[in-house]
Amino acid sequence: MSPQPQAAVGAPLSRVDGRLKVTGQALYAAEHDVEGAVHAVIVDSGIGRGRVTSIDTRAALAHPGVLRVISHRDAPKLPYRDNAGSNNPPGRRLRVFQDDQVLFHGQPVAVVLATTLEAAQHGASLVKVGYAAEPPSTDLNDAKRDEPTNYARGDAEAGLRSAAVRLDLTYHLARNHHNPMEPHATIARWDGDQLTVWDKTQWVVGTQTELAAVFGLPLDSVRVISPFVGGGFGSGLRCWPHVVVAAVAAREAGRPVKLVLSRKQMYFGTGFRPAYEYRLRLGSDRRGRLTAMAHEMDAETSSYEKFTESILAPGQMLYSTPNVTQAYRLVPLDVNTPLYMRGPGHATASFVIESAMDELAHTLGLDPIELRRRNEPAEDESSGLPFSTRRLRECYTVGAREFGWHRRDRRPRTRREGDWLIGLGMAAGVYDTARMAAQARVRLDADGTALVEAAASDMGPGTYTSQTQVAADALGLTMRTVTFRLGDSLFPPTPPHGGSMTMASVGSAVLDGCDQVRRQAIQLAVGDPESPLYGVAAGDVVVRGGRLHVKRDQARGETYRSLLARHNRSHLEALGSFTPPSGPERHSFNAYNATFAEVAVDATLGLVRVRRMLGVYDAGRIISPKLADSQAIGGIVGGIGTALLEHTVTDHRDGRIVNANLADYLVPVNADVPDVKAIYLDGEDRDADPLGVKGLGEVVHVGVAPAIANAVFNATGRRIREPPITAEALL
Structure with a gap:
């Protein structure tokens, strides 16, 4: 088939759902x-570890509007089957209201139902819970470590002994919380044995499988609806x-139930980027x-689940290093379970590695970019690919x-503007290109419009828009004649909306489905004696603006509408799919960046102000430049938070979060x-996926925090290894 004209993909288009959001x-x-x-x-637990000994609900039930209080004393016993199709870490996931055990401060111990939100809130405050409390273990530095996950190549100890220059650095990396604008919320309704939930989730299929497993239901007895997500950063990647509390309450009450977490509850009701102690010798x-x-690396996890993330990868492949060892130890604590947060693993590792590379460059008297160039690998040394x-x-x-790096003085504390010390810093970033199986349903109607459906999510990157762009070009339609729908488990299944995999996975499925439908139409036309395209080779036909025509003769053609009307077809339909190649990988797939920062630090007060930032990205094909800029700005803003505030x-x-x-x-x-x-290098990666994308949403965050930290060092001469970088750390 002839390649389709690309009118929408690559254009800086506004969000198709933008008007809905702003109105x-x-x-x-x-x-x-x-x-x-x-x-x-x-009702949240008031202790960090122990068990519930009593629950006094009399005052709550006497409050006007309160209907019911449910706890482990009267909640139904639930199957909680194992669920391989979820993001649940290994372990025994929290089973709400199934026993009297308290595993962390803030754990749900009861739920109050009422006719109004105010009555429910006040009723919850009236529930009196008694405990047999035990001292919780919540300090990463004072807890027992698990056996490590190890990686090794070469002989790192011998390599360190023979090195002309050695650094031994320890970093303490703070826990970060996602804090999206929209709090997590669920509405649950039962219709007999059919459960419907309207939920804030980044994976409707994952929430569907988890609820089916928890309640022992067939998968088709659970429907999850989530058309819009007001930010997530990873917090919605598991159920x-x-x-479950909302679904239990709805079944027990015999009425739909709405449950919205308060901002405070977001800190222990959902996950977080775990804290680390990270020692690096180079x-x-x-x-x-x-x-x-x-x-x-020592990382916090909960006592009941073992959460891990891909923190090992950057240290194995970002720079050419013949001798590497890694030990990744989990530290079980009496906290709720962490979860992926933007740039998971890679962002944490990058702070350590990129700060250390900057320190090594300073020690050697080398430009930080030149040091990185000298250690650029010829292949992925972790895999040989x-x-x-x-x-x-x-x-x-x-x-x-573009940043004016030549103006940087490698001697710290040399550039000054009044009370402000000025510094420049940079860092490299990497994130792997993830792809998973996905499907999308495509229907071209007789009126020349198209509907595309997939159970994807959109927490802000613009899935509605980018998928519409892909579909419009593949079908040869305008953007306004294509509707893309997502966020419903009734739609064809897709992977989690995270890990920068949505465009590669869902987009490739959309492309496949639209290609199939377009080919169906072309075959109808070239085989129809009444069509102007009769007898034309199918590969010579393209579609533009809803009109099929010969590639080199635009006058010879007809519209989808006339073609389908003549054949009495109400629509053409196809199920698009994408599956990554099976078997061993033949390449190492990653997106990359170089991030640059300029900071000003008040020499007297220690206040840090980021003055400008630049990100340059090797992320493959950019489907939507305007959306890409939004992603880059968001990733950089998040990195500022990690470096200076959070x-x-x-x-x-x-165990209380203060x-x-x-x-x-x-x-x-x-x-x-x-x-x-933000600057995006022109290019594509067709080995990764049919669209040639490599993923952008994660890599834009990786490397931002160390670029700022390195700029602070250049400004002040102070190396901070325990972010956030606060004024008191610089004084």
């Missing part, structure tokens, strides 16, 4: 109008206990060629030119965000 017509989880719904508020020769790296595409050197070159404070006496609110857990606001620019 308030987009419905988020808690906003669906489900008739007869009552309100639920969870949390509150979703050695090099006098020219800066790395001889060895030894990584030791060639890179499908890797243009990190070009990212350095373009970034240095950290969770826990009272280790009882700053579980947006007044005390600081996130970047408009005043913290500088001039930000």
Whole structure:
């Protein structure tokens, strides 16, 4: 078949759902109008470990509007079957209201149902819970470690001993919480044995499989609806206990139930980026060629599940290093289970590795970019595979030119503007190109419009828009004549909306389905004696603006509408699919970036201001430049938070999160965000997927925090290894 003209893909188009969002017509989880719904508020555990000894509900039940209080004393016993089709980590997931055990501070111990939200909230405050409390273990530094996951190549200890230059660095990386604008919320309704939930989720299929497993239901007895997600950053990648609480409450009450987590409950009701202690020893020769790296990582997880993330990958393949060892130890604590957060694993590792590379460059008197160039690998040394595409050197070159890197003085604390010390820093970033099986249903109607459906999500990157762009070009239609629908488990299944895999996976399925439908139409036309295209080779026909025509003779053709009308066809339909190649990988697939930062630090007060930032990305084909810019800005803003603001404070006496609110857990606001620019290298990666994309949403966050930290060092001469970088750390 002839390649289709590309009118929508690559164009900086506005979001197709933008008007719905700015006018308030987009419905988020808690906003669906489900008739007869009552309100639920969870009662959180007030201890960090132990068991519930009593629950006094009399005052709550006497409050006007309160209908019911449910706890382990009267909740139904649930099957909680194993669920391989989920993002549940290994272990025994939390079973709500199934026993009297308390595993972390804030664990749901009861739920109050009432006719109004206010009555439910006040009723929850009236529930008196008695405990047999035990001292919780919540301090990463004082807890027992699990046996490590190990990786090794070469002899790292020998490589370190023989190195001309050695660094031994320890970093303490704070826990970060997702803090999306929309809180997590669920509305649950039972119709006999059929369960429908309207939920904030980044994976409707995952929530569907988990609820089916928890309640012992057939998969087709559970429907999950989630058309809009108000930010997620990974927090919606698994089905949390509150979703089960809402479903239990709805079944027990015999009425639909709406449950919305408070901002405080978001800190222990959903996951978080885990805290780490990370020791890195590295050695090099006098020219800066790395001889060895030894990584030791201790990461928090819950006592009941073992959460891991891909923190090992960057240390294995980002730089050419003949001798590498890694030990990744989990530290079980009395906390709720962590979860993936933007750039999971890679962002944490990058802070350590990229800060250390900057320190090594300073020690050697080398430019940080030159040091990285000298350690650029020829292949993925963790697997021996060639890179499908890797243009990190070009990212350095373009970034240095556009950012004015030549103006950087490698001597710290030399550039000053009044009270402000000025510094420049940079870092590299990498994130693997993930692809998973996906399907999409495509229907071309007789009126020349198309409908495409997939059970995907859109937490902000613009899935509605980007998938419409792919479909419009593949079908030869305009954007306004294509409708893309997502967020319903009744639609064809797709993978989780995370890991930068949506465009590659769902987009490739959409492309396949649309290609099939377009080919069906072309075959109808070229085999129809009444068509102007009769007898034309199918490969010579393209479609543009809903009209099929000969590629080199636009006058010879006809519209979809006339073709389908003549054949009495109400529609053409196909199920598109994408499955990554089976068997061993033949390439190492990754997206890359070089991030540059300029900071100003008040020499007296220690205040840090990020003045400008630039990201240069090797991310394959860019489907939508406007959406890509939105992703890059968001990733950089999140990195500013990691570098300068965000950290969770826990009272280790009882496991309470002290700053579980947006007044005390600081996130970047408009005043913290500088001039930000993003540049995307032209190119594509057809070995990765049919669209040639490599993923963008994760890699834009990786490397941002260390670029800022390295700029702070250049400004002040102070190396901070325990982010966030606060004023007191610099004084």
